[in-house]
Amino acid sequence: MAHVSRARQKVAVTADLVILTIREGRLCVLLVERAGEPFAGSLALPGGFLRGAESLEDAAARELAEETGIAAAKLYLEQVGVYSEPGRDPRSPRTITCAFLAVAPDLPLPVPGSDARAADWYPVTEARATRLAFDHDRILGEAIEAARDKLQFTSLATAFCGEEFTIGELREVYEVVWDVELDRPNFHRKVTDADGFVVPTGGRRPATTGRPAAVYRAGPAELLIPPMMRPSATKL
Template identity: 70%
Template structure:
């Protein structure tokens, strides 16, 4: 085993998810510089000055979306350190983050990007991404799907007030299943501190206004909301 010490460059990459027009979308940039000029990639950047990696991720989030990390669901997906993952340096190690928010604005391209777009996740997976970003996106999606079972992150895809139908749509879009309305209603209202009724109502177009809710104080789901094994749930 080699004992030669290597200089390591650190970066933070972001998988920023939102739901637009009922579709799960991810923010991607078209790279303006080599390597992979003209290819799609996840937004991200190099660690600067005295930043921590968390601070780098928060800065990149603000630069790419105009949103601040405070109040968003932002957490680490994993660390990626394959020797050949980035041709710019022998060892570029990245820490990937998952960010979730509703109704994110149209992005503005960063300094090294030609353009930035919200694209459906399925379309991005079909086209492929630069570097090892396909793997990072896949890992982030698995994390989001798993967290929906045990944590209250589904409300992060909703606005400040939402209906149970809107919350159910979050689960259906991310899990790719159709959920039984009455069963879902019972589960989310029985979960301790998951959602709280606001007392308000919203017209639905079918003559019966829907009750409005907000996110509760809980961060974990008790009982958990387990992902169904088939679409006939």
């Protein structure tokens, strides 16, 4: 029987990051302007190729620091998807990327570097209306939906807050990410009823009107029981 030779296809591996924060009451994503081809001058998610003995997590952290000057240690970082369609990257016939969702509160203005000409925060609504490089439109959209779903069943919302926060500030996270308006008393009850979601610090924060607001910190829970169910579909 004749042996059939099979050419081995070279595969490149990359890590891309969807970095979300809330700035001035708007959900924002970090985008870089590409300095080189392909897609020179286009906006894209930060990311790059895996090097040497790096893990995907190591590559994501390195690319984040190189292209923006932001340290991954300050972020909530989690894999949210793998993208492997042929031709998704013109530089290689086969490039597989692992997308990471990163979340942190009040992140600073990024400092571009490496192959990024510029880096800045863009409101998600604006980013979704822009044609991003590669298949980053799809990655961004799916990562945002993943974040919205995680707010229902996990304590991810606290990653958008500082070390200490009020229930009102936590509610703003849900309202901004879900693009809804929530009932304040009902939200307060659900948050405080969820076992281990938030822990009171005993402190209070002065308010412009009314009584000072109680201050909380993130509790030990990773899963919310009962969950914070998302209202009707959002507009983003």
